[in-house]
């Protein structure tokens with residue numbers, strides 16, 4: 001047993017996915033709110049999970065009778081790659097992506113110039129039928145029955161289609177050797193179904209879904225970020241504060257953290273600020289087995305309170321944390337507690353947050369243990385935290401979706 005535990009800890013340190021039931025046998029997870037996950041073996045997750053990317057499809061151009069493809073897509077993620085295709089390298093590629101919530105097509109014109117064309121809104125969480133059709137030197141992308149984008153094919157691209165190269169299609173990411181640089185963050189927290197890739201066999205995708213449960217999507221989704229109880233997400237604190245109006249220099253600087261959550265297991269770190277030495281400066285945790293919400297400052301218990309009665313009833317919880325000159329305020333639903341904060345502690349928090357190398361973790365510690373299991377939406381300085389800005393992220397954390405059974409908007 002001890003050896004097994006050490007083995008699993010070693011796997012976790014390496015960032016390798018451990019099956020949740022294996023993890024549960026080692027450290028019993030306090031059952032809190034059970035729900036049916038209902039992941040479907042017909043719905044392919046387009047992002048990069050802990051088992052890696054979606055496999056790359058490859059077809060000999062001489063064997064193709066069509067370049068048309070279609071599929072249905074559902075996403076709440078405002079940015080990422082839907083698919084990337086090329087024949088013979090970076091002079092001839094086609095990228096379908098989501099940028100700021102809208103469809104976007106990027107192609108090479110053959111002379112090194114890149115053409116970017118944007119289309120209609122995609123990221124609304126509804127299934128969209130997308131078709132990519134080639135017709136006499138143009139490529140049209142249809143969403144439902146509307147043509148969203150039309151681009152001219154380059155002469156290079158037209159030549160390649162009658163050559164003897166290989167068409168490669170990668171879903172949810174660039175090809176590793178594509179040589180194309182994009183101004184976007186590739187992983188798309190999205191789901192695909194009913195695909196037909198260039199009218200050819202793509203059973204490798206079905207096999208992926210059979211073999212790997214983490215590559216499957218939920219039947220229904222809701223906004224938020226889903227944490228599996230293994231792993232966490234870490235941000236540079238500067239990136240999180242970067243776009244906020246409250247720069248940490250003014251004398252009346254405040255830090256505001258708001259969390260909306262629905263938990264599956266009654267434990268785990270929600271928020272941690274660590275300094276450059278990885279020391280915990282401020283942390284908020286659902287502490288098991290004492291069943292208390294605990295706030296620690298510089299490693300010392302600063303405040304604690306029994307879990308809200310509704311924590312395990314499946315209702316959404318709202319927590320607030322505010323650091324102000326001389327005060328630390330914590331709110332749980334409508335109740336608020338105000339504590340005195342020394343000038344030294346206030347200055348320390350300000351200093352650590354504005355130091356390059358400091359990090360904010362959500363859903364677990366830097367080493368990925370004591371992780372949260374459930375749906376979480378964090379707001380820092382009033383801005384929804386985008387998990388795609390993370391420096392480190394466990395592969396199975398879903399950045400922009402939760403199973404619908406854990407919809408955090410329910411309590412509002």
Ligand SMILES: *[C@@H]1O[C@H](CO)[C@@H](O)[C@H](O)[C@H]1NC(C)=O
Pocket residue numbers: 048049050051052053173395
């Ligand atoms: C995708 O996931 C695999 C396995 O977790 C990892 O090795 C790889 O670096 C990831 N790729 C990207 C682009 O994040």
Ligand SMILES: *[C@@H]1O[C@H](CO)[C@@H](O)[C@H](O)[C@H]1NC(C)=O
Pocket residue numbers: 102118119120121
């Ligand atoms: C995004 O899509 C919406 C709705 O389809 C449209 O009104 C808007 O102009 C698009 N934005 C861009 C940048 O194309």
Ligand SMILES: *[C@@H]1O[C@H](CO)[C@@H](O)[C@H](O)[C@H]1NC(C)=O
Pocket residue numbers: 239240242243389
């Ligand atoms: C800051 O805002 C700009 C413009 O809205 C955006 O492009 C950029 O990604 C943001 N940076 C961070 C760190 O949020």
